[in-house]
Amino acid sequence: MSETLFDNGAWAGAAPRLSVLVPFKGDDPCLLLDLLAREPMAAEVVVLDDGTADPDLTARVRSALDRSPLPARLVTLAKNEGRARGRNRLVSHARAGHFLFLDSDMAPDSSSFLSTWLALIDQENPAVAFGGFSLDQAPPRRDHALHRAMAGHSDCLPAEVRALNPEKHVFTSNLLVRRDVFAAEAFDEGFAGWGWEDVEWGMRVARRWPIRHIDNTATHLGLDPAPVIAAKYEQSAANFARVVAAHREVVSAYPSYRAAKLLKRAPLRRLWRPLIKAYALAELAPVRSRAFAMRLYRAALYAEAV
Structure with missing residues (x-):
């Protein structure tokens, strides 16, 4: 599939230690991009527009990347590739030794979010690590009450609880992966639509590498109304x-x-x-x-x- 690339002024020649990979389709990732830009760390950002076909949104994303001090690239696809294939494509543009998959509707809960990930890389060089997610910054809305209750019960769990079933709690909302691990085990592009491609990936990876769980959360801002769930x-x-x-x-x-x-x-x-x-x-x-x-x-x- 053809792709259109846009690089900001900091992209060329950068040698990042962490590639933050953000796919989106229809959602506006600009808030997340602005929050990441507050941490001018040794990281780059690669954003994939998976077939949104919205020129106004493209312009806003380009503007957010232009004002970011982080090296950044926007990859725009004319047609939707899907969750698994899109994330595999993101990796093909990443230059660092570790990838941080981060959903576009997430917001880091700490001002040291990226530096915490980089410190973990320096100290442990983990194969895979999941930082967890929260609802701390998600505004309460009546039509989101069901999703909030369900996520709070089963998803917003501390690291010590997630570590009891490490492969089960692997979501691309806040997932660190070492380059050699992903080269051996990419996402299965046979998955279509929504759900399970990241957990299935975790099952495969857990057979060969340990999955580390830490508390370096980001808020899931994109809660859904009940019919969408x-x-x-x-x-x-x-x-x-x-x-x-x-x-x-x-x-x-x-x-x-x-x-x-x-x-x-x-x-x-x-x-x-x-x-x-x-x-x-x-x-x-x-x-x-x-x-x-x-x-x-x-x-x-x-x-x-x-």
Whole structure:
């Protein structure tokens, strides 16, 4: 696929120790780029526009990169490549020995975010490390209440908890990877749509290298309304099936797999599944019970894959 490149004035000749890799499609990454620019460290930023086709957004991103002291490149694609292939393409433009995958809707929680990653590289040269994410800077909104409750329960976990299942808590929202590790294990481009390509990558990598977990969080600002969460789960069912086929021995220990296995025996699943979804989308219902219903809905979708 053809790509258009834009480099800022600091790009040429730079020799960074860390490449920050930021894909986006439709989202505006400028806030993140401005926050990263506050730390003029030995890092570069490579941004991938994965087929947004919005000239105004392109102009804003170029302007953000122009004012950044960090060496920066924008890669613009005419058509969407997808999450796995897009991140693999980002790596092809990276020049450092370590890559930091950072989603465009993240915001570092510390003013020393990049320096913490660089210190870890200097001290340990880790193969893979995940910094975690939070909701600390995400503004409360009623239509995000369900996502906030679900993420707070299962995703916003301290390093010592994540380290109990290191491969499970590997997300490209805040993920450090050493160059030689990624050269051996890239993202599987057979995944399509949303979900599981980063966790599956973590399963493969964990067979060969340790996965380090630290507390160097970034806030997930891009919380979704409940209908978007449901749509993403519907997209992810085929990806979950791909993970089960390749890593059943690992994923069979996950609660989502065990719940799907139980629901596979339930009769008339396609009749009652929409009712569970409807309850999960009902904003007047208690958030805790809605979160349970949404997890149950996901398990009912995944039952087709187990």
